[in-house]
Amino acid sequence: MIFNEARFTDKGMEFQGVTRTVGTLKEESLLRARYLHEKNPNITLGFSSGLDSQITFLSFYEQNLPIKCIFMHYPGYNDEEHNNVQQFRERYPMDLRIVEIDPYSLKDHLISEGEKHKIHPNQILHQHMVKMIDPESLYVQGPDVPFFLPIDDECYYWESPQWHEWGKKRAFSMLNRPGKEIMWDKNSEMTLSFAKDPLYQAFMYARDYFRNNGILLHGKKPSLLDYWDIYVKPVLFHQHYQNQLIYFPKIQGPENIDFIMKVKTPDVLKKYIKVKVSDLIQNLETPGTHLFPFKESTE
Numbered sequence: 001m002i003f004n005e006a007r008f009t010d011k012g013m014e015f016q017g018v019t020r021t022v023g024t025l026k027e028e029s030l031l032r033a034r035y036l037h038e039k040n041p042n043i044t045l046g047f048s049s050g051l052d053s054q055i056t057f058l059s060f061y062e063q064n065l066p067i068k069c070i071f072m073h074y075p076g077y078n079d080e081e082h083n084n085v086q087q088f089r090e091r092y093p094m095d096l097r098i099v100e101i102d103p104y105s106l107k108d109h110l111i112s113e114g115e116k117h118k119i120h121p122n123q124i125l126h127q128h129m130v131k132m133i134d135p136e137s138l139y140v141q142g143p144d145v146p147f148f149l150p151i152d153d154e155c156y157y158w159e160s161p162q163w164h165e166w167g168k169k170r171a172f173s174m175l176n177r178p179g180k181e182i183m184w185d186k187n188s189e190m191t192l193s194f195a196k197d198p199l200y201q202a203f204m205y206a207r208d209y210f211r212n213n214g215i216l217l218h219g220k221k222p223s224l225l226d227y228w229d230i231y232v233k234p235v236l237f238h239q240h241y242q243n244q245l246i247y248f249p250k251i252q253g254p255e256n257i258d259f260i261m262k263v264k265t266p267d268v269l270k271k272y273i274k275v276k277v278s279d280l281i282q283n284l285e286t287p288g289t290h291l292f293p294f295k296e297s298t299e
Contacts, residue, residue: 003035004188008161012293013273015188017286026055026240028193029184033059033067036182040138044068046126047096048253051237052142054245056184061092068137069096072129074103077256084248091246096174099132101125102212114263117174119167122249122260135177141165143185146194146232147225148277150207157195157280160272165264175178192284195277199239204230204277229275271296 004016006019022028036043037060045060047053047069060067073082082098089096103110103125110121117124130139144165149158160166165183170180185191194200210227217226234247254260273292275283283290 002189003032005183006186006188006191008166009291012291013159015191015284015290017288017290018188018192018284019287020033020189022189022192022196024240025190025193025197025236028190030058030063031057032184032190033063033065036138037065037141040179041066042134042137042179043140044070044133044137045140045142046129047071047085047094048142048251049088049246050142050249050251051233051245051247052145052184054088055237055241056140056142057092057094058241058244065277067095068133069094070129070133071096071098072126072253073098073100074254074257075100077103078251078253081253082253084246084251087247087248097133101128103254103260107259111259111263115144117170118162119171120260120265121263123164123168123171125254125260126168127175129284130172130177130181132177134231135179137179139172139177139179139181141168141181141183143190144183144184145228148195148204149201149274150204150224155204155277156274157191157277158272158274160268160270160273162270167265188284192281195281195284197236199232199236203228203236231261270298273296275290 002019004018006013006015045053047057048071054141057067057069063115071082071085085096085098106125106128110124113124114121133139147158151155168181169181185194195257207224210224210231213222215222230250237245271294274295275292
């Protein structure tokens with residue numbers, strides 16, 4: 001089995017065309033777990049109790065592949081998330097380490113390092129957690145899921161090196177750990193699997209329904225990303241995992257940490273890629289190296 005990792009270069013985002021048949025989300029997730037375990041059986045998953053980390057954990061668990069998990073508990077700030085983790089552990093035996101961190105004791109450091117490296121302080125906080133695991137361990141992040149942006153009558157694959165998960169990866173790489181940091185779905189095979197999933201495609205092209213149905217989230221009109229997280233992702237994941245998952249309400253983690261929530265994500269429009277989904281699929285299904293060049297905007 002082969003997984004071709006996507007990467008950013010100084011010119012844009014680079015993918016390799018797939019060289020095998022690509023399966024469903026669950027099929028690719030099971031293959032991904034085996035692939036990573038063959039590379040390094042010493043694996044640690046940042047576990048949050050969310051659906052993304054649940055399917056990552058189950059990809060190993062179902063195949064009896066050992067995986068360690070770590071969760072950051074901010075007492076008084078993410079107790080609901082902590083309770084969800086404990087509930088999931090009651091269903092599945094986990095090699096789980098819970099670390100307690102007071103984010104306010106790190107406030108000045110998180111803000112200054114974030115400003116220095118143009119990384120959101122929440123990602124610097126995760127860096128602090130990764131320092132606590134075995135430096136030889138491969139650290140896994142759950143799927144971020146490709147962001148497909150509808151504009152007029154087209155849908156585009158959009159990505160930026162400043163986006164949350166890429167910022168987190170950059171923060172981790174600053175630690176110079178022998179163990180690598182792996183993004184679960186930032187590869188050609190899983191990107192193609194999502195792009196061709198019928199339910200995901202239905203969501204992409206039904207955006208006007210979501211945008212104009214009058215639903216409010218915390219008194220505001222949700223973003224398209226919110227609609228995906230809250231209404232579509234649970235359905236798509238249930239399609240593959242049924243009742244293996246626990247469908248907790250959506251939680252980010254740092255909602256109650258005011259200084260983190262006040263900081264805006266570094267300018268994701270400074271450099272980004274935007275490519276038609278149809279062109280993305282065509283390129284990913286064509287052997288060879290494919291570079292999607294950066295665009296810049298001040299919008």
